[in-house]
Amino acid sequence: MTSVGSGSSGTARPDAVRVGAVDCGTNSIRLLVAEGVPGEAGLVDVTREMRIIRLGEGVDATGRLSDGAISRCRTALTDYTATMAELGVQSVRMVATSATRDARNKDEFFGMTADVLGKHFPGAVAELISGQTEAELTFAGGVVDLAPADGPFVVADLGGGSTEIVVGEYDDGELRLLGAESLDIGCVRITERTLPSDPHTAEELAEGRRVISEALEGARELPLGRARRFVGVAGTFTTISAVAQGLETYDPERLHNSVITLDQMREVCDRLAAATVSERRGLGPMHPGRADVIGGGALVAAALCELMSDRAGITEITVSEKDILDGIAMSVLTRLAG
Template sequence: MTERSAIVGAVDCGTNSIRLLVARPDESGRLIDLHREMRVVRLGEGVDATGRFLDEAIERTRVALADYVEVMISQGVQRVRMVATSATRDAANRDDFFAMTARLLGRVVPGAVAEVITGDEEARLSFRGAVGELDPAAGPFVVTDLGGGSTEVVLGDADGVRAAYSADIGCVRLTERALYSDPPTAEELVAATEFASERLAQAFAAVPVEQARTWVGVAGTMTTLSAIGMGLPEYDSDVIHLSRISLPDLNSVCERLIAMTRADRAELGPMHPGRVDVIGGGSLVTMQLAREFSGRAGITELVVSEHDILDGIALGRLPLLDP
């Protein structure tokens, strides 16, 4: 197998962002990044309320995916997989979205189409990507992938996933459902906390998180919280990857962000503009997770990984390569 034929492309399209990874395997089968990129397109804007994608949200996603396709073609990608998660499972007009993605992805690999994956598969892919570089002795791990529309809670170890659940709660969904003011009022925070607790309770009923020894958080909310907690002047994925933050410090960062105005959040160096209006909702969900993991498993810190579902998608393409 030549190095060029081993190049794979992975696209993860969620409620808030669309991300690309182009990579190849090294001799041990681990991924070597050739290109990694994220854009906030807010595909799930309004879906929770209307049940449909907005035309402008599909167009934002189309523009980003068209650019990703050019990158994949220039890098010589031979295998590609695009997955669409929470918002796409909920939208009545998802056929419009899939027709658009098929036209674009077909330029990379004829016949390639985006796939809607179940919450369970989303959780398993996130786990595979998140724990690949961690010491197995630190397990069992509980991995949380806090996205725009859903939060995956996954328990597993070096042998694989033991239990997983995808809860219908994320930073965009919670913000649109309960956090209207800038900053949120006390009444809004109470309602948002109750809603988040209710949705996450289903995950804790399905996943025995008390077995976990290490909490690993992935995706933009978690990485941004870590960057702010470390006081980084700007977002630096190399510094953020596998960073650790104590739960008291994590809660302090979350409380600070929730109380801020959007204008104040926008001034923070590591803050992506597309997260300014929803990071408060993500912080609130994070605080609920921290309280449960501390109380149920005695966990005292969060390990933040830059590797997540995107890496899991890419790793899953490697066995399909030509010999």
């Protein structure tokens, strides 16, 4: 678990409120408690937490969420709900993405979230959002701290089960999406499907790259060539940035909006894909729960870099700590503003 920031139950402004955002993905579940004023732009972090729960473990093969995965999620969500209540959260939104979209027993999962969240936030339940909504929330969070004049932007959210690629810009201060695709390639899905060995064999890596290349055909119609800035969000990208920078520990402040050349990205991706799980775990900024799947994530990240180089002539990537979680929190504030 990682936690960033702290806060008490008091608010900085009398009209400010505290909101909770929970993002439950294929590999991890994350919490953001933030403070803001409904109807106004801007959020102030109170706390961030992340746990690897591997909700999507085996879903690609079985079509079901395992009992163990749902249990791990319940434990983490119980703790997150208690934290939100303790910090004075007034409204919460929880979203679930790729793994639950694919699972036959998703109703069991959503019933669990209603039970856990409802103990402190009556009526709250996880939402199964569409790929389009996921893209919109991802983009809003990923570019929140970037200058609108730097756009148009391409934001890539590389998750456990899927990768969202979103193209957008700001027009007179209003966000305008130019295109979005949700592709079934992520660090867990690619690892489980094509990379069973430790270390991965040359044949496995070639198959992984083939599967990714085939999936990226789904992004062919996106206006990637219009982009002036390429932004990567979520744990695979931030971990690759940490390794590229030679950080000894995972440092969110050093990682947020860090700029890495695509050549650096390719070198680190190749190194991570070729390493053993033990060697990856020995890297200071590597989360232990990410070490066994980041090989698949590195293949996806490298392919995305090649795509942006070819289509937009881009030579670097901005790696953001802000992502769909921040978009979720902003959407709660918007809802409260009416």
